[in-house]
Amino acid sequence: MKNSQYRVIGIMSGTSLDGVDLVYVTLSFNQGKWSFEIEQGQTMPYTETWRKKLKTAITLNKVELDVLDEQYTVHLAEVITAFIQEHALESVDFVCSHGHTILHRPDLGYTVQIGNLPILADLIQHKVVCDFRVQDVLLGGQGAPLVPIGDRLLFSEYDACLNLGGFANVSYENKLNYRLAYDLCPVNVLLNEQAQRCGFLYDDEGKLAQAGTISSPLLEALNGLDYYAKTAPKSLGVEFVASHIQPLIALYPQTAEDYLATFVEHIAQQIAQGIQLPEQARILVTGGGAFNHYLMERIRYHAASYQFDIPQPVLINYKEALIFALLGVLKVRDEVNTLASVTGAQYDHSAGIIYDIFDPVW
Known part of the structure; x- marks a missing residue:
């Protein structure tokens, strides 16, 4: 049976490189309609070092990008843990993370978001829903926009x-x-x-x-x-x-x-x-x-x-993080969260990967 209410964290990092946007939000489904309440919202600014790493990541080779992916996943775990601790969040059903886009070439059949490795769930000790774009590109879509x-x-x-x-x-x-x-x-x-x-x-x-x-x-x-x-x-x-x-x-x-x-x-x-x-x-x-x-x-x-x-x-600040929280909830409910009319994919689908602690589920 599907729940009617979810308390989740939504996370977004955009190309403007301001920082990591996080929201703790309650999403409710009643009488066929979704509603939301943003309980907490915070932007964790990038250091100058991270800003430079992300800005120049497009030039990295595969091995270098894999190293950055792991480093960024660890950094994201630290950011999420700090957010949970700072706001004393005791009830978190799961965490929904966009990651950070490094390469986006749907015309060539690929898109790359770092920070979506399975270790993220282990590091933060919460179920994670992430990597929302790849499946859509494999289905012939743009992988964007997902919002x-x-x-x-x-x-x-x-x-x-x-x-x-x-x-x-x-x-x-x-x-x-x-x-x-x-x-x-x-x-x-x-x-x-x-x-x-x-x-x-x-x-x-x-x-x-x-x-x-x-x-x-x-x-x-x-x-x-x-x-x-x-x-x-x-x-x-x-x-x-x-x-x-x-x-x-x-x-x-x-x-x-x-x-x-x-x-x-x-x-x-x-x-x-x-x-x-x-x-x-x-x-x-x-x-x-x-x-x-x-x-x-x-x-x-x-x-x-x-x-x-x-x-x-x-x-204004957290709408995208809010909606990635919703995308994660829809994925957990096995409901459509990506529209073919938007992305050009072969059909509507439920995109993303779910990582349980020690147990990745595709």
Whole structure:
């Protein structure tokens, strides 16, 4: 018999490299509907050493990546244990972890998330549900975005959900009640890099970008990238930034502020172009970019027909970790947690691996 309530930890580490997001959440299923309550939320920032390791991991060979995978799994266990102890969490049904994406090339048939080794369950002494993307890619899907099932089940009052994290992605139901979702463009993976050139981890409220001047040639080159003309399903990874955007940055030297101004305009234009909904659609905005006032101002300017709702900070910060908690719960219930209409996989399925302590179950 399936439970009607679960108390679980959800964990997310994104491409913006801010840190590990953790939530302790109660998920309840009553009368055919899911509801949630975030009991605790915390971001464990990465040290500069870990930030550099993760940023350069794309260059590692197989042996080096295996070593990093084990190191990161141990680090993740330490982070989870500290979270449990700090908040005195006595009732944890299981832990649901995304891991950290290093390589994402669904077009070549693979995606790699580190931190999903079986030893994680042993180290934290809790059942673990993890590694949600690989199965979808093996089924011909993009392995991303995975959050839309949570958008459908937890945030159905909105016409769409927009996440402004390392990359922007949007999720909504079409006229046939199929959930559609896809990555729109890079966001904080670009903005944070330029802010760090100015000595800041991120561009607080977009003040640096607002002080910059847009480079029209760079903006035109960015908007002309082939990805934006593709139809969904489609997804982005750091490889896209390295292979397509970094060369453009090198071609058009700017100050950090001018790069930021140009990137913000590019992001706003691509979001306005990429979201195709009826006028007055109500859109929930989460992810770190929701705190960037200047970015939101430009998005609202270019997509003036939509209503963008920014929730309380706890949901802005932890919506993805919350939904990975839900993905884990659905996996344990053997219910669909990945939508083929979103990823392009052969069929809807229940993705992820369950590791019991000393007993991995596939």
